[in-house]
Amino acid sequence: MDSRGSRFKRNVLEERAAARLSDAGASSESGAAAVRAMMHASLVGVDSHGIRLTGHYCRMLEGGRLKRRPELDVERRGAGSAMVSGDDGLGHYAAYRAVEVGMEMAREAGIGAVGVRHSSHFGAAGAYALAGAEQGFVTFATTNTDSMVALFDGARKFHGTNPLTFAAPVPGSRPWLLDMATSSIPLNRVLLHRSLDEPLPPGTAATPEGNATTDPHAADMLLPLGGVDYGYKGAALAGVATLFSALLTGTTLDPDFIPMYGTADISTPRNMGHFILVIDPDKFAGRAAFAHAITHYLSSLRASPARPGGGPVMAPGDREWQVMAERERDGVPLDPDTIAFLGL
Amino acid sequence: MDSRGSRFKRNVLEERAAARLSDAGASSESGAAAVRAMMHASLVGVDSHGIRLTGHYCRMLEGGRLKRRPELDVERRGAGSAMVSGDDGLGHYAAYRAVEVGMEMAREAGIGAVGVRHSSHFGAAGAYALAGAEQGFVTFATTNTDSMVALFDGARKFHGTNPLTFAAPVPGSRPWLLDMATSSIPLNRVLLHRSLDEPLPPGTAATPEGNATTDPHAADMLLPLGGVDYGYKGAALAGVATLFSALLTGTTLDPDFIPMYGTADISTPRNMGHFILVIDPDKFAGRAAFAHAITHYLSSLRASPARPGGGPVMAPGDREWQVMAERERDGVPLDPDTIAFLGL
Numbered sequence: 001m002d003s004r005g006s007r008f009k010r011n012v013l014e015e016r017a018a019a020r021l022s023d024a025g026a027s028s029e030s031g032a033a034a035v036r037a038m039m040h041a042s043l044v045g046v047d048s049h050g051i052r053l054t055g056h057y058c059r060m061l062e063g064g065r066l067k068r069r070p071e072l073d074v075e076r077r078g079a080g081s082a083m084v085s086g087d088d089g090l091g092h093y094a095a096y097r098a099v100e101v102g103m104e105m106a107r108e109a110g111i112g113a114v115g116v117r118h119s120s121h122f123g124a125a126g127a128y129a130l131a132g133a134e135q136g137f138v139t140f141a142t143t144n145t146d147s148m149v150a151l152f153d154g155a156r157k158f159h160g161t162n163p164l165t166f167a168a169p170v171p172g173s174r175p176w177l178l179d180m181a182t183s184s185i186p187l188n189r190v191l192l193h194r195s196l197d198e199p200l201p202p203g204t205a206a207t208p209e210g211n212a213t214t215d216p217h218a219a220d221m222l223l224p225l226g227g228v229d230y231g232y233k234g235a236a237l238a239g240v241a242t243l244f245s246a247l248l249t250g251t252t253l254d255p256d257f258i259p260m261y262g263t264a265d266i267s268t269p270r271n272m273g274h275f276i277l278v279i280d281p282d283k284f285a286g287r288a289a290f291a292h293a294i295t296h297y298l299s300s301l302r303a304s305p306a307r308p309g310g311g312p313v314m315a316p317g318d319r320e321w322q323v324m325a326e327r328e329r330d331g332v333p334l335d336p337d338t339i340a341f342l343g344l
Numbered sequence: 345m346d347s348r349g350s351r352f353k354r355n356v357l358e359e360r361a362a363a364r365l366s367d368a369g370a371s372s373e374s375g376a377a378a379v380r381a382m383m384h385a386s387l388v389g390v391d392s393h394g395i396r397l398t399g400h401y402c403r404m405l406e407g408g409r410l411k412r413r414p415e416l417d418v419e420r421r422g423a424g425s426a427m428v429s430g431d432d433g434l435g436h437y438a439a440y441r442a443v444e445v446g447m448e449m450a451r452e453a454g455i456g457a458v459g460v461r462h463s464s465h466f467g468a469a470g471a472y473a474l475a476g477a478e479q480g481f482v483t484f485a486t487t488n489t490d491s492m493v494a495l496f497d498g499a500r501k502f503h504g505t506n507p508l509t510f511a512a513p514v515p516g517s518r519p520w521l522l523d524m525a526t527s528s529i530p531l532n533r534v535l536l537h538r539s540l541d542e543p544l545p546p547g548t549a550a551t552p553e554g555n556a557t558t559d560p561h562a563a564d565m566l567l568p569l570g571g572v573d574y575g576y577k578g579a580a581l582a583g584v585a586t587l588f589s590a591l592l593t594g595t596t597l598d599p600d601f602i603p604m605y606g607t608a609d610i611s612t613p614r615n616m617g618h619f620i621l622v623i624d625p626d627k628f629a630g631r632a633a634f635a636h637a638i639t640h641y642l643s644s645l646r647a648s649p650a651r652p653g654g655g656p657v658m659a660p661g662d663r664e665w666q667v668m669a670e671r672e673r674d675g676v677p678l679d680p681d682t683i684a685f686l687g688l
Contacts (some may be wrong), residue, residue, distance in 0.1 A: 080424030081454020081627040110425020111621075113455045115628040138592065151645065153654030158645065166584050168591070176587070178580040184570065201573050210651025225577055226528065226569055229545050233569055236522040236660040239645075240510050243520070247512070247637040248482065250629030255644060277455075277621075283425040284459040285594030293591040300599060301495065301502065301583075307554025310497030316580040 007331030008344060014039055016342040017054045021090075024058035025068035030093035034123070037092040041124040042332045045323035046179070048188050049124040052338040056261075057090060057121075063266030065258075066090055066120055072097050080109040083249070084116045088269035091122030091143075095274050099131045099139065102278030106137055110283030115249035116274040121145075121260055125163040125274075126179025132278045133167035133175035136287075140277040141165045144238075144245040147255045149183045149222045152232040155210030157221045160254045161186055162241030167317075169281075170298060171291045177317030182238040183222040190219050203227025244275035351675030352688060358383055360686040361398045365434075368402035369412035374437035378467070381436040385468040386676045389667035390523070392532050393468040396682040400605075401434060401465075407610030409602075410434055410464055416441050424453040427593065428460045432613035435466030435487075439618050443475045443483065446622030450481055454627030459593035460618040465489075465604055469507040469618075470523025476622045477511035477519035480631075484621040485509045488582075488589045491599045493527045493566040496576040499554030501565045504598045505530055506585030511661075513625075514642060515635045521661030526582040527566040534563050547571025588619035 014035050021031035034057055042050030060066040070089025074097065076082045082101050086094030098114040105112025122128070125141045132139025145160030161181040168176040184204040193200050193216035204227065205219035206212050212228050213219055224234030238254075246253055251273030258270050281290035304313045334344070358379050365375035378401055386394030404410040414433025418441065420426045426445050430438030442458040449456025466472070469485045476483025489504030505525040512520040528548040537544050537560035548571065549563035550556050556572050557563055568578030582598075590597055595617030602614050625634035648657045678688070 077627040078452060078454030078624075080422075080449075080456075081624070083628060105424075108422060109453055110422030111453075111455055111457045112424075113623065113628075117629070138587065150651075151648055151657045153650050154657050155649040155651040155654075158648050166587065168587055176583070178584065180577045180580065184574045184577075206651070210649075210654065225574060227571070230528045230569060232658075232660075233524045233528075236524060237508075239520075239660060240522065242641065243482065243510065243512055243638075247634055247641060248623070248625055248628040250633035250637055253637070253641055253644065279457060279592065280422075280425070281592055283421040284427060284457075284592040285461070289594035290591055293594055293597070294587075297586065297591060297597055300597065304495055304502050305499040305554075306497050307494075307499040307550070310499075310554065313495045313498050314576075316576075316583060 006339060006344070007333050009331050010039065010043070010328065012344070013042065013051050013332060013342070016344065017051055020054050020058055020342060021061070024061040026061055026090060027069040030070055030090045033093040033096045034090045036096070037123040037127040040127040040130065043324045043327050044126070044320035045327070046124050048186060051332065052335055053123065055338065055341040060120070060266055065266050065269060067269070074101055080105050080111050080113060082112070082114045084114055086116060086119035088118050088120065091119040091272060091274070092127070094119045095122045095128045095141070095276065096131060098274065098276040099128050099278065102139070102276050103132060103135055103137055106278040106280040106283070110280055112278045114276045116276070117249045117251045117271065118269065119272045119274055120270055121272065122274060124179060125165040126167070126177055128276055129165040129167035129179070130175060130177055132276070133169050133177070136169045138168045138279040138281060139166070141274065142241045142244050143272065143274040144242045144254050146257045146260050148187055149224055149235075149238060150206050150210055152224060152235045153210070155208075158255055159224070159235065159238035159242065161222065162238040162254070164237060164241055168294060170294055174321045175317060176294065176298065176315060177320060182225050182234050182241060184225050184227065184234070185222065187222060190216050190222070245273045248275060249273035350683060350688075351677050353675050354383065354387070354672065356688070357386065357395050357676060357686070360688065361395055364398050364402055364686065365405070368405040370405055370434060371413040374414055374434045377437040377440045378434045380440070381467040381471040384471040384474065387668045387671050388470070388664035389671070390468050392530060395676065396679055397467065399682065399685040404464070404610055409610050409613060411613070418445055424449050424455050424457060426456070426458045428458055430460060430463035432462050432464065435463040435616060435618070436471075438463045439466045439472050439485070439620065440475060442618065442620040443472050443622065446483070446620050447476060447479055447481055450622040450624040450627070454624055456622045458620045460620070461593045461595045461615065462613065463616045463618055464614055465616065466618060468523060469509040470511070470521055472620055473509040473511035473523070474519060474521055476620070477513050477521070480513045480625075482512045482623040482625060483510070485618065486585045486588050487616065487618040488586045488598050490601045490604050492531055493568055493579075493582060494550050494554055496568060496579045497554070499552075502599060503568070503579065503582035503586065505566065506582040506598070508581060508585060512638060514638055518665045519661060520638065520642065520659060521664060526569050526578050526585060528569050528571065528578070529566065531566060534560050534566070589617045592619060593617035
């Protein structure tokens, strides 16, 4: 993260982003969901999925890929299962609704699983895991995305950087939060290293032939988590994201997506799928037992010694909450294009 | 896998292992579950969790760690949630029961999640994901285990090799099956390289101070998947296994386990936890849509080109089913100690 340049307060960004989405025709509900998810990403430091996407979403609303005034459809399929149709609107709107539906089911059934179809890019998947955890639920959220990661030993982009995200409530503290891509690095990292002419970490990217390379100019696709030796694990985890998001929901497979960027077609909906799973700890060992266990787990983890020159040892989310505290205080840094687009 | 030495037919191994467990006092139901899970592991090539564990389980039954005639308790907590108590018997027995309970709930609610407590080592977690998939359900199974993996930047064993396993039904074919440890390699691999005096792959193991090493003699613990650069992802995935298996069930945390091996205490139950999640595709986009989607997904994946000198590109499970076909035909190889113990 570049900490130079201008920083902006959260409420200013929320207001400007909402206004731009509204100008592009988005309904207030769907626009508010997109702003909430983008703001989450901006605050925890995932700038690629933050407020800078406002302009992209506006172009897609104007082009017709995204429906301006989507009407969500919720179909309950069982006491713990439902499908939400996003009506081809902003994906954030459908995904937050899926979390709500999941929580409603989990309160009764102990668990609620919601497939989302006819959706589109929903930003940082962690936003939805977090939304459930903030209400006291262990929550899993995933999506599949445009192909840009090779299979293990593969020579073609196949899976997206398909995130797996989990969050869990922690008494008296922000949630435990894991939001990880199933590649080692995001594509942005390759572009950054290309612009800096600096080598990539080994085992993170490959040439068009599928050979691992540290040359950012030769890199054409990403390698799955685990790299050259253990990338079959990362590739399979990307498959898990696809299994839940696309196969259970009957939506588009990673290699079949109309690209998010760089295509002339910004008028055809992409039928992207997501999957949200919400669990009520009270319906397993009980809320008190869970609270005790996660508190003990996290204090053991954070008290674990660090290697010389490393550490401190952190739990998933610890870094994100540090960044959030800084950005709540000092503002969110933005790139010049986004500053101009928002009229700041 | 050492393919030299003697090989034995499946039915012979099943019969001998069941007889030994019975001799050690195991009830026929709990012994049969252990044999089923061990046989799965032996057939797919996970020998560390295969029939060779028969002797270990017998010693634990004789020592009192494992109850010989456990009575399982199933407590339904919601339409999609339940807790199974293993009564400190063989973990396989409780875990297979949890899959059954999960399937029963999933048929009605769309999803069934089952926490298992008062259990013990259950062998290869993939056995339980597979048991659900063979009945037409997408199934997730996990457990936490004895500490042997460093945290990211950590200098102490914290998590176990905590597996995440997923399986999904595939029309006209064996299931899609992922059974992965959240470390890059198992501890067995370190011991093997130590005996061969051969270096370990980089980023897979560490010294007692937490520094990565390729020297198998200096290696004291494993590193999480992702290694020195991206091991925070593997460590967090091990945390996901703990979250589901131990925190939601209120069972023992990884660093708090009485060790599986190498301890004088073989009389105290370990209160190990597991978690099983069963999903009925029919309660999401529908069984036909799911069947179509996973067939298309797998054919796309297997048709994806391999890099020069690599491949072929495989789906999770493809290697396991190859090994199973070979072993069904040629028999299962066994180590001399196990051959002696089984009286073969």
